[in-house]
């Protein structure tokens with residue numbers, strides 16, 4: 001679509017990223033989802049203090065308004081995320097606002113974030129995806145592979161080099 005633009009995320013995007021974090025945690029779209037979940041350490045550490053010196057991300061804007069985001073943050077073993085692989089591999093979060101889904105914004109955000117990671121010369125980017133989430137298809141198309149399993153989720157990794 002011609003009215004969609006992509007730009008690097010900035011520190012001003014914290015509130016929108018928090019909205020997108022809620023979408024990622026509530027990917028099933030449960031109407032009784034409690035936003036207080038985002039205050040728990042295991043969720044908050046994906047966004048608290050945005051934006052640190054090593055955070056990076058991409059924002060999709062539709063007609064000038066934020067419509068989706070992909071971002072990556074390094075979480076150490078001592079504060080590991082659901083998709084932890086290594087301290088030098090950041091973990092990705094991806095979500096598109098419900099009213100903008102189905103327009104290929106998600107795949108474009110993912111590709112742009114993967115490009116950012118490549119330019120930073122990272123070894124890879126990882127994430128966790130629960131069983132049944134159609135986002136898995138996007139990740140596989142982008143070259144992510146399963147490297148671990150935790151409960152009902154897989155850990156996926158996009159390696160930039162062997």
Ligand SMILES: CC(C)(COP(=O)(O)OP(=O)(O)OC[C@H]1O[C@@H](n2cnc3c(N)ncnc32)[C@H](O)[C@@H]1OP(=O)(O)O)[C@@H](O)C(=O)NCCC(=O)NCCS
Nearest residue numbers: 023024027094095096101102103104105106107128129135
């Ligand atoms: C996963 C997600 C990022 C995909 O973004 P998107 O911009 O909708 O991506 P696409 O447009 O490529 O659509 C993805 C699939 O959903 C289908 N779809 C179409 N309309 C849709 C709609 N209104 N809502 C949801 N999905 C739709 C598409 O057909 C597509 O399937 P296909 O690839 O087989 O054609 C988005 O659905 C989302 O934010 N989900 C909730 C958060 C989430 O799960 N994040 C990942 C956590 S690991």
